[in-house]
Amino acid sequence: MIQRPQPGDRFRIRIVRRWYAVSWVLLGVCxxxxxxxxxxxxxxxxxLALLALIALGYATVAAFPRNRVLRPHAYLGVLALALGALSLLRGDGAALFIVSLPQFWLFARSPRHSIAYSGAAAAATVAGIVRHQSWHVEDFSTGNIVFTLxxxxxxxxxxLGVVxxxxxxxxxxxxLAAELASAQQRLAEAHRLQGATEERERLAREIHDTLAQGFASIIVLAEAxxxxxxxxxxxxxxxxxxxxNTARENFAEARVLVGSAPRSGPALGSIAGTLRRTLERFAEDTGLAVTADLPDVECDQPTRIALLRCTQESLANVRKHAAASTVEIVLTPSPYGVELEITDDGRGFVVEHAHGFGLNGMRNRLAELGGELTVTSSLGDGTRILAAIPTNSQV
Structure with missing residues (x-):
């Protein structure tokens, strides 16, 4: 795979070539x-005509590297011949040859071509120097020949070292590109697995808060x-x-979970009205005394669902574990958000020893909205559940 120069690399290459062009003109042509x-x-x-030809050819190739008339490899051939001709005319072509050497590596197709073209130019230069000095025996010197070689x-x-x-x-x-691609693939796979895990956790929480609670209620009611x-x-x-009614609700929740029904949610409309209906059903099913202070509170759909699920989970725990006689629920709006407090006079429990899925599910659900769950309980003193959701979840 050929690595294309990046924008920063291309800029640096242009700067180097411009500096070389200036140096070649000042040290080689002038x-x-x-x-x-x-x-x-x-x-x-x-x-002067040969020098002008070389300068014009270099300027053309440098400015238009894809020129169809004077291609880079054709220019290198012209350069080699011109260096030999100048050496023949002047007898001192070593300096111009040495200064022109980078061009054979800049414009040739491959290192092999660079060596061949520069070798031809060296041979032409040496031949020109030798022939010129053979005409002027009194000026014969091997210095230019040695420097050329x-x-x-x-x-x-x-x-070759630069190549x-x-x-x-x-x-x-x-x-590095292969490692980056591999890392990106692993990261994408990790994200996919994380998404699948999060989706399983979400489904498990929804099933626990809806279907499982509904089935538990059906079992208790059927036994009674x-x-x-x-x-x-x-x-x-x-x-x-x-x-x-509970079975119908479970059926509706199951359709939502499998995606065959729209996610309209059970908490559309006023949260106070939804909680009242839930408490009425609970009181009717259990025969417990339920008191409620549920003012109308404006909040968005996620907040309504979270408050409803916390209420359903708390009431399910009261039914299964608390052995309580009374339950009190208070919904309180505040400048900072909304709070839901659920209290029972049951047997209580040690909070530090409670690691059930229900409490963790409530905590996670509230945490997704920036809220917090506080559980206060002790053996023989009942239980207090406080769910607080901040204002940014409200309308």
């Missing part, structure tokens, strides 16, 4: 131009109705009716 202008001679115009060798070694560094960087980038068929048939008939 000195021979100034030399030719100062000394003149028959070769001056040919040398040293420059070519150093350029190849340096170019190796880039390849290693690309390999690390590919490795069966025992009173001979002694109090009228009461048994009312209990059977309550069983029917």
């Amino acid at each position: 000195p021979p131009v100034i030399s030719e202008l100062n000394h003149g001679g028959a070769t001056r115009y040919w040398s 040293i420059g070519y060798t150093a350029g190849v070694l340096l170019g 190796r560094i880039v390849e290693q960087s690309d390999e690390r980038a590919r490795h 109705a069966r025992s009173g068929l001979d002694t109090d048939p009228g009461r048994s008939a009312r209990q059977l009716l309550s069983i029917e």
Whole structure:
């Protein structure tokens, strides 16, 4: 997989290339131009024409790397020939060759092409120097030849080193990209599993607060109705009716849970009215004395459902465990939110030893709304449940 340069990398590459272009013009092109202008001679115009050709070709390739007329590899061929021709005309092409070496690595297709083009340019430069000095035996010197060969060798070694560094960087980038993709996949899987776990917990809580409580109520009512068929048939008939109503409610809740019915919820309308109906059903089913102070409180649907579920769970606990004779429920609005207090005079329990699903479910449900559940109880002193939900859950 080829790693494309990032925007920041492309910017840095442009800056480096611009600095090189300025350096190449100042150190590579300008000195021979100034030399030719100062000394003149028959070769001056040919040398200036070759330098202009090289400069024009470099500017074209650098500005338009996809130019169809002068492609980068064609320019490198022209550059190699021009360096050889300048060496033939001037006899001192080592400096321009060395300064031009980076171009063979910038514009070639691969390191192999870079080595081949720069080698051809080195050979042409050396050949031009040798031929020129063979015409001027009195000026013969091996310095330019040596510097050309040293420059070519150093350029190849340096170019290969840079290519190796880039390849290693690309390999690390590919490795990091693969690790990132793997981490993203694991994170997505963890989120999926977390979502599934949260959904199971939500369904378990809803089933406990609705279906399970309804079935428990049906069992208690059925036992009571069966025992009173001979002694109090009228009461048994009312209990059977309550069983029917509870079963219908459970059926409606089951349809909501499986998604075959809209989530209209059981707490539409006034929360006070909904709680009154729940308490009336509880008093009718259990025969306990129930007192209620339920003013009209405006709150949103999640808050109404949370208050109703807390009431249903508390009343179910009173029926199953408290052995109470009276239950009191108070709904209180405040500037900070709404509070629901449920108190019974039953046998009580040790709060620290209570780890039932019902209390934890109430705490979690209230916590989702930023609320809090406070349970106060002790053996023989009854139980007090206080559910508080802050104002930001209200309308």
